[in-house]
Amino acid sequence: MDSKIGPFVKWAGGKNQLIDRLKARLPESYARYYEPFIGGGALFLDLQPNRAVINDNNEQLLNIYRQLKADAEAVIDAVNILDAEPCNKERYLAMRESYNNKIAANELDAQCAALMIWINKHCFNGLYRVNSKGLFNVPYNNKTCGVSIDADNLRNIGIFFRSNDIDIRQGDFEVACSDVSSGDFVYFDSPYIPISETANFTDYTKDGFSLEDHKRLARLFRHLDSIGAQIMLSNHNVPLVHSLYEGYEIETVDVRRAINRDASKRVGTEVIITNYRE
Numbered sequence: 001m002d003s004k005i006g007p008f009v010k011w012a013g014g015k016n017q018l019i020d021r022l023k024a025r026l027p028e029s030y031a032r033y034y035e036p037f038i039g040g041g042a043l044f045l046d047l048q049p050n051r052a053v054i055n056d057n058n059e060q061l062l063n064i065y066r067q068l069k070a071d072a073e074a075v076i077d078a079v080n081i082l083d084a085e086p087c088n089k090e091r092y093l094a095m096r097e098s099y100n101n102k103i104a105a106n107e108l109d110a111q112c113a114a115l116m117i118w119i120n121k122h123c124f125n126g127l128y129r130v131n132s133k134g135l136f137n138v139p140y141n142n143k144t145c146g147v148s149i150d151a152d153n154l155r156n157i158g159i160f161f162r163s164n165d166i167d168i169r170q171g172d173f174e175v176a177c178s179d180v181s182s183g184d185f186v187y188f189d190s191p192y193i194p195i196s197e198t199a200n201f202t203d204y205t206k207d208g209f210s211l212e213d214h215k216r217l218a219r220l221f222r223h224l225d226s227i228g229a230q231i232m233l234s235n236h237n238v239p240l241v242h243s244l245y246e247g248y249e250i251e252t253v254d255v256r257r258a259i260n261r262d263a264s265k266r267v268g269t270e271v272i273i274t275n276y277r278e
């Protein structure tokens with residue numbers, strides 16, 4: 001497919017900034033492309049692989065990919081209706097309630113996808129956070145936003161999904177990788193290990209990814225390596241990552257970080273780890 005496509009939501013850890021450096025480190029060739037923490041899918045949508053497995057444990061996010069595959073026009077029409085009325089705090093809260101009603105009723109349809117896209121554009125920092133009942137609770141960003149979508153991008157994503165062999169899964173990363181074979185390529189972009197020394201990592205389990213999850217991921221990396229898969233992984237440049245992936249190719253890359261009051265903390269380093277050499 002010739003049309004350029006890209007992420008349709010702002011997503012924590014979105015890889016737009018690192019894309020060229022990730023692309024420079026891809027293996028020369030591979031059978032299937034696996035991305036078990038797909039999020040906004042920056043690398044996947046840029047590469048447009050012919051055979052792929054994408055996965056995430058966020059059911060609502062996966063619903064958007066599924067709805068775009070099934071009928072992108074239905075999602076576009078529903079977002080256009082939401083965009084037709086200007087937003088203010090009252091309207092934002094009403095739409096958030098409609099979205100939460102969809103979640104509570106488990107109605108994963110085009111309207112639910114449209115609401116999530118619209119809310120992502122109007123909520124604070126594009127964050128995705130749910131309460132203990134699984135209901136979305138991010139406040140309004142207090143901005144007058146323009147349109148919430150690039151309709152052609154959504155259309156072209158739908159076409160890309162329908163004209164290629166793309167398996168959309170939902171669940172834990174380890175399960176999603178159960179049929180990886182020799183020659184496949186897997187890109188792991190899990191929630192990162194916190195850099196802040198004050199972050200209490202053992203408590204970082206509620207919506208996030210625990211220390212045990214990071215250890216489980218490192219074991220999976222070593223297992224997939226042993227069966228002949230080609231693997232790339234990104235994370236913060238912190239000592240724990242170096243010890244978990246000892247023995248593999250670990251390259252550090254400079255990145256700009258989200259606004260920090262301390263200017264010296266606006267540049268950081270991340271790592272790109274591979275089990276092969278480019």
Ligand SMILES: C[S@@+](CC[C@H](N)C(=O)[O-])C[C@H]1O[C@@H](n2cnc3c(N)ncnc32)[C@H](O)[C@@H]1O
Pocket residue numbers: 011012013014015016036037038039040041042043055056057058171172173174189190191192208209
């Ligand atoms: C850093 S983000 C991926 C960002 C993505 N590469 C992009 O460009 O937008 C990590 C993703 O992992 C998902 N996630 C968290 N825990 C997971 C788990 N146990 N299994 C699968 N996905 C998980 C989150 O929902 C989130 O979308």
